[in-house]
Amino acid sequence: MQAKMEQRSFIAALLLVSLAFALLLKPFFTPIFWACAITVIFYPVYRLLMQRFPKWPNLMALLTLVLCVVLVVIPVLAVASSFVNEAVTLFQKAQSGQIDLSKQMEQVRSAFPGINAFFERIGIDFDQLKERILNWLMSAGSFIAKNAIALGQNTMNFFLMLGLMLYLTFFLIRDGEWLVDLLIRALPLGDERERLLLDKFAEVTRATIKGNLVVALTQGTLGGLIFWALGLPAPLLWGVAMTLLSLLPAVGAAIIWFPAAIFLYATGEIVKASVLMAFGIGVISLVDNLLRPILVGRDTKLPDYLVLFSTVGGLMMFGISGFAIGPLLAALFMAFWQIFMREFMGSHAQAGEEPAAVDGS
Known part of the structure; x- marks a missing residue:
């Protein structure tokens, strides 16, 4: 009885000290x-x-x-x-x-x-x-x-x-x-689970930073270069803006270059507007489809809607670092539930299992 009480007291003290140390490192x-x-x-x-x-x-x-x-x-x-x-x-x-x-x-x-x-x-x-x-x-x-x-x-x-x-x-x-x-x-989670979670951390970090960031930088750089080549103001500013927006699925760099092309049409710059529109559609928009499968890989990619919400939520909560932290937390959330479904709900609830198609006949 005394040994069990000592063990519980030690675990409580361990959690308390760990929490205090985490607060110490918070800044x-x-x-x-x-x-x-x-x-x-x-x-x-x-x-x-x-x-x-x-x-x-x-x-x-x-x-x-x-x-x-x-x-x-x-x-x-x-x-x-x-x-x-x-x-x-x-x-x-x-x-x-x-x-x-x-x-x-x-x-x-x-x-x-x-x-x-x-x-x-x-x-x-x-x-x-x-x-x-x-x-x-x-x-x-x-x-x-x-x-x-x-x-x-x-x-x-x-x-x-x-x-x-x-x-x-x-x-x-x-x-x-x-x-x-x-x-x-x-960690007391079990070696296999811990390795899975650490692998997921490394996988998503590489995918988000090396993959998504490279794609966004490429799109932003191309956008900034075409703005500079056409003599538009502040090409670096708009290039960085396109880079940041390219991190968000369903948003992308088009939210910058498309209105810019419309404005050029409105002010009579037909040639510049046509060049910008053609370059945006034919080059900038294709970068995502060409580079992302190579750098990220379809098998490691989270659903676009989950990436969008986790990225925006991460940016709101953690600032600029949130573009990486948000998807990482979403991936760890998915990994924990995958482990739970596999180990506690039987072999039929496998992680990543596609829903069965409904037979309409």
Whole structure:
């Protein structure tokens, strides 16, 4: 009896200490997550280097980290900085009247007289819609400008988090296999289940970051390049916007380039509008269908509706990191239920089993 009470007391104390430690690490959740994600992506590089130079694990881990910084961290910082600068400049021009958004929307209405009739048919007043869009654009520009100032004031904090992420990444790359084995021994879920969940974490992280992000970056880059080639304003800003929107299923980069093409038609730029429309349909929109099956794989892909809701929910809850965290949580949710169905509801409730077709005869 006393032994059982001591065991329960120890488990309660263990949970309490673990919860306190988790709260202690809460401010560092983002760098810890990205350290784990980067390790998953770049660990095959470290393993390849270790096959050639097995006696120098520290040096190979450092070399892998340097490769990560050169290929990922520096380009992301450069693009983010340019994006914020272009967004602030565009917002200031709109605020000062150099860019008259209201006039440009009126040009679109004049060029396409059927717009009013279309919106009236579906019960939307075009003037009210215009005001809402203008207010939203100004609010978005103001938000970016304010956050740019806040980021400048918190530069030290940003680079501290970046340094912590890179520092942790080094040790996760070097000691990854040992840490995974330690985690499997420590967790009381059963070794097979734990390996399945860790495999799912690695699989979805690679699919989301290496796959979906590469597809989104490709679409955003192509969109930014065609905007630049056609002489449209702020091509980097719109390229980054298309990259972010390409992360969302059923949304995509078309929400940027299609209205831009319509505006060019409205202002008489027929050749530019036609080039942009053809490039958007024939190149940008096809990238998803061509690259995603190669980089992600249909067998690891979550349903599009689940990806959409989990991505948007992740962005709302975790900020920009949510595009990866949201689908990851959705995949782990699915994995836990798959294990439950397989082990506790019998062999007929297998994970991923397609519903039987209904015979209508």
